[in-house]
Amino acid sequence: MKRRLLLSLPLLGFVVLSALLYRGLAMDPATRESAMLGEPFPDFELTTLADADRRVDASLLQGEVTLVNVWGEWCPTCKQEMPQLQALAERGIRLVGVDYKDSRAKGRAFLEEFGDPFAVNIFDPEGRLGFDLGVYGAPETFLVDADGIIRYHHTGYIAPHEVTDVILPEVTRWRD
Amino acid sequence: MARLTTWLPCLLLAVCMPALAAVEVRYFDDPVLEARYAELIAVLRCPKCQNQAIDASASPIAGDMRDRVYQLLQQGQSDQQILDYMVQRFGDYVLYNPRLEGRTLLLWGLPVALVLLSGLLVFMLVRARRHVAARGLSETERARLDSLVKGSSPDAAGTSRESTLDSSRGKDS
Numbered sequence: 001m002k003r004r005l006l007l008s009l010p011l012l013g014f015v016v017l018s019a020l021l022y023r024g025l026a027m028d029p030a031t032r033e034s035a036m037l038g039e040p041f042p043d044f045e046l047t048t049l050a051d052a053d054r055r056v057d058a059s060l061l062q063g064e065v066t067l068v069n070v071w072g073e074w075c076p077t078c079k080q081e082m083p084q085l086q087a088l089a090e091r092g093i094r095l096v097g098v099d100y101k102d103s104r105a106k107g108r109a110f111l112e113e114f115g116d117p118f119a120v121n122i123f124d125p126e127g128r129l130g131f132d133l134g135v136y137g138a139p140e141t142f143l144v145d146a147d148g149i150i151r152y153h154h155t156g157y158i159a160p161h162e163v164t165d166v167i168l169p170e171v172t173r174w175r176d
Numbered sequence: 177m178a179r180l181t182t183w184l185p186c187l188l189l190a191v192c193m194p195a196l197a198a199v200e201v202r203y204f205d206d207p208v209l210e211a212r213y214a215e216l217i218a219v220l221r222c223p224k225c226q227n228q229a230i231d232a233s234a235s236p237i238a239g240d241m242r243d244r245v246y247q248l249l250q251q252g253q254s255d256q257q258i259l260d261y262m263v264q265r266f267g268d269y270v271l272y273n274p275r276l277e278g279r280t281l282l283l284w285g286l287p288v289a290l291v292l293l294s295g296l297l298v299f300m301l302v303r304a305r306r307h308v309a310a311r312g313l314s315e316t317e318r319a320r321l322d323s324l325v326k327g328s329s330p331d332a333a334g335t336s337r338e339s340t341l342d343s344s345r346g347k348d349s
Contacts, residue, residue: 003304006297006300006301007301009293009297010294010297013290013293032267032269033267034267035263035264035265035266035267035268036265101236127240131240131244131265132265133265134223134265134266134267135237136223136224136235136237136266137224137237
């Protein structure tokens with residue numbers, strides 16, 4: 001009996017390992033957590049989309065819980081996400097946009113067409129701020145607390161139900 | 177035939193073009209730096225892709241990362257500094273060779289542990305088998321063996337008579 005148990009050990013090990021690897025295969029790498037969680041919002045010095053002479057830096061994100069949304073005119077999902085961002089702004093949440101790898105003209109046209117829920121839009125044509133945030137696709141949304149620390153990261157599009165199911169609870173959580 | 181030699185290179189070139197377009201060519205004054213660049217972009221994983229190093233990906237973020245690796249190399253940063261720089265932004269996901277730390281102990285330790293465990297298993301099985309062989313026969317087992325040999329001997333003699341080799345061996349014993 002002991003011998004049989006001993007002999008079945010490799011098989012058992014194989015089964016466990018297979019189950020583990022099979023589970024790994026089904027995992028979506030896009031849902032992994034951002035490396036920036038718990039880190040201060042990266043330093044930057046850029047202009048705003050509206051005003052090429054106005055320079056802004058990371059102090060823009062101090063003092064209030066803010067949602068930072070990375071978008072671009074070239075990004076089709078960003079267009080679908082705008083109503084959700086409008087809804088969040090209407091609930092009194094401060095939104096700051098990062099116009100990522102865009103031209104000023106196209107970025108402005110986008111806001112004219114789809115509405116502008118943002119308090120400010122940081123203009124990041126070369127994607128430098130995006131790179132420091134670890135952004136690898138738009139849209140991405142970061143929740144920054146009153147001390148300027150990144151607390152939550154949403155990869156991809158915020159679906160309509162996620163406004164109340166995911167984003168609002170996170171905002172409330174970090175406001176207190 | 178002459179026609180073939182004209183259009184075949186053109187066709188091959190057309191097929192290879194997309195691959196060439198994916199990754200830009202960079203020029204280095206220092207061949208050591210160039211080798212380090214090639215190595216770094218081969219071990220950094222594209223964060224947007226399922227499983228592709230940034231040296232083979234046409235994804236925009238992979239291009240940005242190659243740019244940054246190039247810039248950081250020109251600034252004189254070490255390989256480790258550059259890898260840390262990328263991990264800080266994109267997480268451990270970008271490393272094809274995960275680092276040895278608390279969380280990855282299982283990952284690195286499991287193969288070693290499995291080899292040791294199977295070695296132990298084989299050792300135990302071999303030892304158990306050797307133990308059976310060395311023990312010899314007990315009194316009752318010997319008596320039973322004798323009776324079996326005696327009982328089958330006429331039959332065995334009958335078959336061995338057919339070959340001279342067998343019968344000669346029988347004489348010896």
